[in-house]
Amino acid sequence: MKKGLRIVGRSVARAEALAKATGRARYTSDFKRGDMLVAKALWAKYPHALIKSIDTSAAEQLAGVAAVMTAKDLPGRNGYGIMVPDKPVIADGKTRYEGDPVALVAAVTEEIATKALELIKVEYEVLTAYDDPREAMKDDAVLIHPNHPAADKGNLLTVVKLDRGDVEKAFREADIVIENYYETPMVEHCYLEPDICIAEPDDLTGGLHLICAQQAVYATKRCLAPVFNLPHHKVRVSSPIVGGGFGGKEDSSLDVAAVAGVLALKTKKTVCFELTREEVFRTTGKRHATYIKHRMAATKEGKITAVDVETVLNKGAYTSMGGLREPAHAVTMRTAAYAAGVYAVASAKARSYSVFTNTPYSCAFRGFGVPQAIFAVECQIDELARRLNMDPIELRRKNILRDGDHTIYGQVMKESRGLGLEECMDKVRDSIGWDKPLAQSAGPVKRGRGFAVFMYGTGIPLLFEGASCFAVLNNDATLNVNIASTEMGQGVMTVMAQMAAEALGLNYEDVLVSFSDTGRAPDSGPTVGSRSTVMVGNAVLDACRQLKDRLLAFAAKPFKADPRDLAIEGGKIFVVGKPETAESLAALIAKAYASQVPLAATGVWYPPQPSFRAEDGQGEPMHAYAFGAHAIEISVDTETGVITVDRSVFACDVGKAINPAAVEGQMEGGAAQGIGWGVMEEQVMENGVMQNAAFHNYMIPTIKDLPDLESIIVEHPNELGPFGSKGIGEPPIIPAAPAIRNAVWDALGIKMNAIPLTARTVLAEIQKNGKA
């Protein structure tokens, strides 16, 4: 690791935090103006139906209505999607979930737009709506996408396959086999800022500017240009700061931008489309619900020898992050790849089935399917420990991937990329007092402690991997760094500025990071997959290195020194070891400017080319992994089933914490979401209709539902990461749910394999087991 860092590794205050805390920071919704048209969508009345007729004439006549659009009125392709353009802007002849728009309206006020929707008459022929992929994949199920390129497989979109070693033999020879069926629910991201897009026709260029809260401005441009029938260079996409994304605003942003965009083109006016909270719940993407059959083979000494895993994923109504080219399905692929979790297992077979249903489409959500896969594995290994009467942490220690080991997809683990799992486990073990039994009271409340671990590969292999940025040195020795990544609370502005200042020898305050605007920055890739610190950070370092090299080469002559003997620090340039030679960097830059030294640079970085074979799921998809261990203590009221999370101790190996407070923020927020996923969150669907589309019946944790979340940062550097870093945005959500489930088993002696562990389900199990 680099020594003597000045700015990297410090918890400098967030660049934008004070503007947020004083209410001055402007989000997309804060750019609304009274003269914009207001867009509203008429959503599908029936989640799965044929549209027999639509009559919009009365709505069109209403005073104040600027446009009413149905599928026949669109300017370009009626389809978009990150991987496959199968989601219509406006449903054409068929609805597939309750979030399909059937018609769109733009009007001068929201009230008129709402009134206009009421005047639209639609006739439907209702079809069977599927909530459960296991039902939808049956042979006699009604086809949700009869004309889909994958329609020959029924409602099955794809199967990702992974095969390694001789699984049959391993199970035949196993001393012990653990087999279970696990279920994880569909959940909503619950970012607080509802989705919104302001679409502005650009009369100067004939193009369109989409101002839209989102995580991937370039993807939005690529996906939607054909919808608008515009060449890519005339579609500008920008995002002000974003009020939370968690993966959701990689997709839902397309939904709102498509609607606002087509209405803006139609009316030639600026149009704003903002979802209500209920619409966010009913129409935007969700975490894939999964149904996992997991078999694990082991020796009596506790060595895991094989896994055999079948995962069914609820794809929902549209492909989203899935693809047609197998195995390029971000989430499905990971459920197979992580089927053995963090363990070195010689033989593995995994099949992951992604199936269309009539629920909202499943998309990216913090962890891309890894939380689901790890949930099953971490429950399995806990059962193995019980069966072998071994300490669950020691059993894990026996099996974890170490330097030189292969994952079940054939990736070789390298110490040089940072393998800090064991240190995480030990630190959590010590901190929570694992060896000291929990005190139990005489009443109905029982206490328990559970443990779980994870690993998570940095980045998004198989989709697009790499990043670029612009950096511009100004004559006053300040630096602009322009990236296309999104600032959604994770702190990308801050950590990029820290890294750039460190690399160029500038003060932190002298670097300004602009973000998420295709008009200002080259493609940095989407702000997903825990990739920005590493991928975009390396691109920023690349740009800074170029600028520094040019400055030092230029300075060599006046300083009469070899460029390698020159250094820049705190706005001064000097000969190393001779502080008396120091000169103002601004003065040097002014001279360089006058001497035709280019002061702008494009930074780029690409990780090693990822691979993952479609035939057997073998390859090297990831370049580095974050790791973590989580111990949780809970109490269960055995008379009511109510679970209380009493304590949470969490350690993560992040390679290098560029900003430790920001890392802790990710860990604490991830732990909170993981606890929510484990004990209360669940999108309840009935025949394609959501039953709990509000914050008073879709539960997320309040401040009273969480204990003090204890975080421990572990740093095993990644040789390819900037300053040794690895991605830590998503993974903290992963281990809480299995840790809670293992704690419930510890408290009650009851095994529960379906989350969320609500009071209702816990009490039912207690009664079934006669332990009330």
Place this chain on the structure above:
Amino acid sequence: MAVDIKFILNDKPVELQVEAQEILVDTLRERLGLTGTKKACGTGDCGACTVLVDGEAVRSCILLTASVDGKKVLTIEGLGTVENPHPIQQAFVDAGAVQCGYCTPGMVLTAKALLDKCPNPTTEQIKEALAGNLCRCTGYTKIIKAVKAAAKKN
């Protein structure tokens, strides 16, 4: 019918004509340009739209604007500025309690209402006061630290 109302907004008198059903959060954001008050649910469930009315934290998304006639309203803009932040705002920044920031104005104002009445709150009192404000980013741990730090500074 337009209703004529007068109230004190961020220490300044305001006179407005409002509609009977007009909601305070919309009046603040859309008519008065005070966009620091956030609207995240519109159903009174999340606390992002919290403002102080006569010193009490209330939800502006379920409050008729007409009903603040004669009262004192404080929004996040009236508490402090970037140049001269209120100690609670500074404490949120220093503690790393601000992530996406959408809950932050509501959290800060709710914390102010608490600290005005209870200058040295316990963790339990902080939790009780902030239990109606949802945050999806932080897990609340640093928010509690921020409120404690702000209390100490007072």
Place this chain on the structure above:
Amino acid sequence: MKETLYFGPKTLAEALALLDKYRDKAVIVNGGTDIVEKLAHRAVDPEAIVYIQGIPELKTIKEEAGFVSIGGTATYKDVLASPLCGKFAGLIQSVREIGSAPIRVVGTPAGNIGTAVPAADCNVALMALGARIVLAKLGGERVVETKDMFVAYCKTQLEPGELIKEIRIPVTDAGTASAFAKLAKRKAQDIAQVSASVRLTAEGGVCKDIAIALGAVGPTAVRVPSLEKALVGKSIDACLAEVKKAVPPELRLRNPRNKQYKEAVVGVLIGRVLKAAYEELAGGGK
């Protein structure tokens, strides 16, 4: 579209005159925690909004003639701050469980009764306490027992032109105590899955009189006379044993998703409030 009128009467008489004029075309806004959301989204579109929080005479909490009476516009916060209301542990416990602090600042017990959600915490406590509700209209008043107030899901005896003027809770002596508890899906700001409240009069460890009310077990909050009758005259220990597994016939649960759960915990919850009330008695009223 016809514009809605807004009135902010300063006296009860003014308010009653307005309600008499607009009858069922008027909507009363008290704390507004339920109705304003509906007004905002135009789910309710009245001719007139009558905002009653500006009526000082309805804001008082006082004791007279054997009753503590809570004015129609007194908020939950007012109740929590009132030493008179502090005598009713069940009431205070229920109000503490309502929503969150910003809801309790504006929300009112009277409004809660008017909305008549079956899970409403305060209504269940008031029902167990045997509270009476005074309904005023132009030229008259009537008094309704809380247990008779709720006629169907979110529907009360309140008629057009009427307003909840006050809630009267009978004052009890040292031999009587009350308690409230609820189960919810999370630890704050959540609607009850099941709630229970009791008012218990006991002597020498024996139940002399008991009122039990339940919330969220049917379309309205309900009293549980079947259990009440069975418990009078029994020792508290016997009562606790009897209620624990009880599934009273007053439950009217439809949704199969939570029926089994509610049936399983309702007795546990009754037992807990019974125990809490008894412990308060045994502890000398505190």
